[in-house]
Amino acid sequence: MVEVRYFAAIADAVGKNTESLDLPPGATVADLRATLAATYGSEIDTLVGVCAFLIGDELTRDPAAMLRDRVDVLPPFAGG
Numbered sequence: 001m002v003e004v005r006y007f008a009a010i011a012d013a014v015g016k017n018t019e020s021l022d023l024p025p026g027a028t029v030a031d032l033r034a035t036l037a038a039t040y041g042s043e044i045d046t047l048v049g050v051c052a053f054l055i056g057d058e059l060t061r062d063p064a065a066m067l068r069d070r071v072d073v074l075p076p077f078a079g080g
Contacts, residue, residue, distance in 0.1 A: 053071055
C-alpha cells in the first residue's frame with residue numbers, strides 16, 4: 001500500500017487530499033500515473049503530467065522513480 005497525498009489543483013481534481021492505493025512492490029511514478037488515469041479518467045493524466053512527486057526527501061518528475069510508503073503529488077504552484 002502506498003499513501004498518496006494530493007495538494008492544490010490535483011486534490012481538487014480527485015476530490016480528496018489523501019488515499020491509500022494498492023500498488024505492487026517496486027511500483028514507479030509511471031505506475032502511479034497509470035493507476036490514477038484508470039481510476040479518475042485520462043483527463044487526470046494531463047494534470048498529473050505537470051506534477052512533481054515528493055518521495056522521501058527527493059522531489060522528482062522521473063517516471064522511473066520508485067515509490068515508497070508515501071508519495072506527495074505536487075502540482076505547479078504560483079505565488080509571489
